[in-house]
Amino acid sequence: MARVLTFGAHPDDAEFHAGGLLAIHARLGNSVHLVSVTDGSAGHQSTPRVELAKRRLAEARAAAAVIGATVEVWDAVDGELAPTIALRRRVIATIRSIAPDLVLTHRLHDYHPDHRAVAQLVRDACYMVRVPNVVQESPALARDPVVATFADFFTEPAPFRADAVTNIAPVFDTVVAMLDCHASQVYEWIPHTLGLAGNVPTDSIARRSWLESFVGRYAGRVAKAFAPGCEVAEAFEISPYGRKPSDHDMAALFPCL
Secondary structure (H helix, E strand, C coil): CCEEEEEECCCCHHHHHHHHHHHHHHHCCCEEEEEEEECCCCCCCCCCHHHHHHHHHHHHHHHHHHHCCEEEEEEECCCCCCCCHHHHHHHHHHHHHHCCCEEEECCCCCCCHHHHHHHHHHHHHCCHHHCCCCCCCCCCCCCCCEEEEECCCCCCCCCCCCCEEEECHHHHHHHHHHHHHCHHHHHHHHHHHHCCHHHCCCCHHHHHHHHHHHHHHHHHHHHHHHCCCCCCEEEEEECCCCCCCCHHHHHHHCCCC
16 A cells, blocks of 8 residues: 655645545555645635634645545644744654655745745655654654655746656546635635636536636646646656655556546
């Protein structure tokens, strides 16, 4: 049984960028664990931080439940994340406790400072997870996990490289169901930031259809760029700071249905 661990900056990041791969792993009976490093309390145009943090925790738990994943939402302040030693220690301890075969996270070249901070934290935890004298209270791992990053379309200082692609068409409905749980984001905050707030229906059935179209456009863009022949896809770049995966690793960690 494979074990997959994600580190996102915010409670919906993993579902948006890797929900299909996570759903496939869950369907195959593999273990999926989600970590949001921040409390998500900045992501709304009107809801105060304390109230929003509580709402996003509930949303994260509901989304994880869709695929039977476990989830943690840490208390770092959304929008103010820095790759501190304390957080690095927590990332190391978490990787050791889960002992994942695959870790998924953001790229260092992402647009969001919180995303970049999480990417740096995971990168800095690599190798250290095998050093017994670092975070001594947590037993060191015998080997590094494979580490991969979410797809993006940023080109500076280096464009994304698609080392693995996943056709998410067989689990697309599950991805939408997970994101539907993050109502504060997909129906309120993200449309607000994109100037689409007036386009989101209020009826639950109609807005679910709107979400399917919204998610499909992004996943279609990923497919067009990195997975020709797929209608909707996710793509991942293998980090050189984790274990170099074998062909067997790649088949097991990026499976198809």
